[in-house]
Amino acid sequence: MDFNNVNFDTYFKHYPDDKGFFGPYGGCYIEPKLKEAMEEITQAYFSICQSRKFIDELRRVRKEFQGRPTPITHLERLSNSLGNVQLYAKREDLNHTGAHKLNHCMGEALLAKYMGKKKIIAETGAGQHGVALATAAAYFGLECDIYMGNVDIKKQAPNVARMKILGANVVEVTHGLQTLKEAVDAAFDAYSKEYKDCIYCIGSVLGPHPFPMMVRDFQQVVGIEAREQFTEMTGHLPDIITACVGGGSNAAGFFSGFLNDPVEIYGVEPLGKGKNLGDHAASLQYGEEGIMHGFNSIMLKDENGEPAPVYSVASGLDYPSSGPEHAFLRDLGRVKYDVVDDEEAVDAFFKLAKLEGIIPAIESSHAVAHAIRLAKEMKHGSILINLSGRGDKDMDYIIEKYGIR
Numbered sequence: 478m479d480f481n482n483v484n485f486d487t488y489f490k491h492y493p494d495d496k497g498f499f500g501p502y503g504g505c506y507i508e509p510k511l512k513e514a515m516e517e518i519t520q521a522y523f524s525i526c527q528s529r530k531f532i533d534e535l536r537r538v539r540k541e542f543q544g545r546p547t548p549i550t551h552l553e554r555l556s557n558s559l560g561n562v563q564l565y566a567k568r569e570d571l572n573h574t575g576a577h578k579l580n581h582c583m584g585e586a587l588l589a590k591y592m593g594k595k596k597i598i599a600e601t602g603a604g605q606h607g608v609a610l611a612t613a614a615a616y617f618g619l620e621c622d623i624y625m626g627n628v629d630i631k632k633q634a635p636n637v638a639r640m641k642i643l644g645a646n647v648v649e650v651t652h653g654l655q656t657l658k659e660a661v662d663a664a665f666d667a668y669s670k671e672y673k674d675c676i677y678c679i680g681s682v683l684g685p686h687p688f689p690m691m692v693r694d695f696q697q698v699v700g701i702e703a704r705e706q707f708t709e710m711t712g713h714l715p716d717i718i719t720a721c722v723g724g725g726s727n728a729a730g731f732f733s734g735f736l737n738d739p740v741e742i743y744g745v746e747p748l749g750k751g752k753n754l755g756d757h758a759a760s761l762q763y764g765e766e767g768i769m770h771g772f773n774s775i776m777l778k779d780e781n782g783e784p785a786p787v788y789s790v791a792s793g794l795d796y797p798s799s800g801p802e803h804a805f806l807r808d809l810g811r812v813k814y815d816v817v818d819d820e821e822a823v824d825a826f827f828k829l830a831k832l833e834g835i836i837p838a839i840e841s842s843h844a845v846a847h848a849i850r851l852a853k854e855m856k857h858g859s860i861l862i863n864l865s866g867r868g869d870k871d872m873d874y875i876i877e878k879y880g881i882r
């Protein structure tokens with residue numbers, strides 16, 4: 478299949494290119510010392526991760542520890558309540574730890590082990606990435622430092638407890654606003670001092686090359702499984718697939734299984750409280766090209782050209798940019814990006830719980846809401862949703878803020 482002269486038969490051979498670019502987006506914009514470290518990870522990725530031994534071990538871990546493959550569920554009662562369109566969900570909520578993030582964390586931690594590193598480090602905002610990485614570190618016997626802003630530490634007590642129980646060292650960041658941005662800076666700082674003994678593990682398809690590629694590739698298992706399972710279940714491909722986009726890792730992995738198929742693909746960004754800057758995190762919808770956190774992509778900027786403040790009810794989606802590959806797929810027209818606001822996402826959260834017995838993560842609820850909207854507009858067909866995670870973590874907050882619907 479061709480889109481604007483990009484041939485999706487051979488897409489993965491050419492994107493990213495060897496400098497880490499997806500068209501104009503991506504790259505590696507960091508200080509020279511860390512460039513060396515990224516170079517080392519890139520080399521290791523291309524040698525180690527393509528070896529039979531690594532692939533076999535990761536495959537075994539996915540099956541015996543993570544519980545993969547995760548199933549696809551036909552959402553029959555939800556579909557019937559909407560009309561004739563059939564909705565399905567790829568159940569990443571059933572992946573160990575309750576979300577897709579463990580897919581790339583296990584890959585990154587296994588790579589660290591093969592590289593002879595003793596430690597993995599990262600930052601976390603809401604704590605989801607920290608918990609997934611702490612889980613991977615415990616499994617592979619690696620040390621784990623998680624940098625977290627003091628404000629987030631206070632807000633996310635259950636996840637902080639999880640990380641500590643799993644043996645991770647939660648490093649408190651106490652300067653500036655004491656949230657994710659400061660935690661990113663502190664983690665990068667530590668990494669530039671310790672990079673001989675550790676690797677930095679990014680939590681989405683973000684950051685300098687090779688991370689957007691590596692994280693996508695480790696998430697590709699979702700798309701490959703989903704395509705095979707769906708065709709076996711129904712005898713055909715889905716007409717539409719949809720996934721929520723924060724940084725874009727669950728979407729990137731899921732989409733990669735279908736890029737060369739006659740399937741309409743949607744990424745769903747959080748519209749939060751509305752269109753005003755600061756009220757949402759829909760970077761691909763309202764942003765412009767710019768460089769932050771080591772890569773070039775589409776981002777939301779404030780009046781000084783710095784990353785703008787963002788908001789969403791889903792803390793896993795409130796990032797002022799998206800992975801460079803998403804910016805590229807948008808420009809090509811291969812993937813369409815749409816938005817869902819807090820209200821619509823909360824409605825979908827309750828709908829899926831009441832009609833299907835699945836409490837979705839509030840992040841994933843954005844994709845569910847989008848599928849519901851499309852299903853109402855269509856006469857027939859099928860939609861496959863990537864249900865990126867489960868909603869246990871969100872229940873208290875949703876009930877407190879919105880009540881039971």
Ligand SMILES: *Cc1c(COP(=O)(O)O)cnc(C)c1O
Binds near residue numbers: 577725727838841865
């Ligand atoms: C972190 C998270 C997301 C957003 O991250 P992506 O990199 O965009 O996938 C989505 N869903 C859940 C459940 C998450 O924990």
